Amino acid sequence: MKSENIVQDRQPQPQEEEEIMQQEEEEEQRFHVLAVDDSVIDRKLLEKLLKASSYQVTCVESGEKALEYLGLLHHSSPASSSSQHHHQGSSWKDVPVVVMSSENVPSRISMCLEGGAEEFMLKPLQLSDLHKIQAHLLKSLPHS
Amino acid sequence: MDFVNLLQRKFIDYSSSLHREGIVDDQFTQLRKLEDENSPHFVMEVASLFFEDCEKLINNMAIALEQKQGVDFKQIDECIHQLKGSSSSIGAMRVKNACIAFRSFSDGQNREGCLRCLQQLSHEYSLLKNKLQTLFRVSVASRCLYVCLVIFCRGNEHAEPFPDVLVFQLEKEIVAAGGSIPRVH
Numbered sequence: 001m002k003s004e005n006i007v008q009d010r011q012p013q014p015q016e017e018e019e020i021m022q023q024e025e026e027e028e029q030r031f032h033v034l035a036v037d038d039s040v041i042d043r044k045l046l047e048k049l050l051k052a053s054s055y056q057v058t059c060v061e062s063g064e065k066a067l068e069y070l071g072l073l074h075h076s077s078p079a080s081s082s083s084q085h086h087h088q089g090s091s092w093k094d095v096p097v098v099v100m101s102s103e104n105v106p107s108r109i110s111m112c113l114e115g116g117a118e119e120f121m122l123k124p125l126q127l128s129d130l131h132k133i134q135a136h137l138l139k140s141l142p143h144s
Numbered sequence: 145m146d147f148v149n150l151l152q153r154k155f156i157d158y159s160s161s162l163h164r165e166g167i168v169d170d171q172f173t174q175l176r177k178l179e180d181e182n183s184p185h186f187v188m189e190v191a192s193l194f195f196e197d198c199e200k201l202i203n204n205m206a207i208a209l210e211q212k213q214g215v216d217f218k219q220i221d222e223c224i225h226q227l228k229g230s231s232s233s234i235g236a237m238r239v240k241n242a243c244i245a246f247r248s249f250s251d252g253q254n255r256e257g258c259l260r261c262l263q264q265l266s267h268e269y270s271l272l273k274n275k276l277q278t279l280f281r282v283s284v285a286s287r288c289l290y291v292c293l294v295i296f297c298r299g300n301e302h303a304e305p306f307p308d309v310l311v312f313q314l315e316k317e318i319v320a321a322g323g324s325i326p327r328v329h
Contacts, residue, residue, distance in 0.1 A: 040193055041230040041234060042230065049178065052180075127174065
């Protein structure tokens with residue numbers, strides 16, 4: 001899925017969060033999860049849940065910080081063309097995104113899934129919910 | 145070891161009562177399952193973050209409701225949403241339910257109703273904080289006591305100085321409970 005979709009199609013909603021996952025081939029085959037949540041309590045819980053499931057975790061507090069982390073946000077001149085972003089964005093194209101929310105709003109959930117999210121998870125999260133992500137991750141592994 | 149067992153029993157009983165009274169729900173149990181050797185104080189740490197967050201939000205809502213020129217119900221709604229989310233994440237069931245009730249008055253832009261809800265919310269929060277802090281104290285006390293007994297027994301057995309690793313463990317427990325270690329030079 002194109003990572004640009006995350007920026008363009010989504011209306012910035014403070015109540016919505018997303019996880020972006022990246023495979024670490026150089027290390028011990030442990031997946032690195034970028035967890036995004038504006039609540040410090042939820043970040044701590046998420047970090048613990050992910051570590052307990054043997055993922056490497058980086059937590060950030062907003063969508064903007066997430067894009068910054070991924071190198072997708074350029075604070076340079078406003079005239080910088082979007083094609084520049086596309087170039088660097090393409091390396092994140094295949095990264096699975098999981099959306100979480102504390103609210104069960106079917107229309108919003110559909111919008112996320114149609115926008116390319118792999119999965120939607122309802123908060124509060126438990127260890128068993130993390131098993132759902134596992135399946136998506138294994139699916140996303142390149143077949144050599 | 146009987147005293148340690150007694151404390152552990154007390155912990156289990158107290159914990160069960162919290163569930164029975166609806167102070168905490170299954171999500172709290174999930175949090176406790178996440179505690180391990182790497183993070184033995186995880187629940188306490190999350191609870192501390194929650195207490196801080198909750199107090200800040202309650203305070204902000206109190207201030208918002210006092211505004212003579214008009215109450216910003218949108219701000220109140222955002223506070224309620226945040227608090228509902230975090231209380232749900234730690235399993236603070238009664239606080240979460242108080243938020244749900246609060247929301248309907250905030251939606252209706254009912255200032256009097258909101259003031260009553262805020263009072264109820266404060267009450268539920270105080271109750272939760274009190275109960276959880278008691279629970280943590282019992283938990284830490286039994287752990288400290290266990291370590292003390294181990295140190296004591298080992299000391300008696302080998303006539304050696306107390307094993308450093310056990311003293312360190314004891315210090316960690318004391319600090320986690322909010323105490324301090326006097327340093328003697």
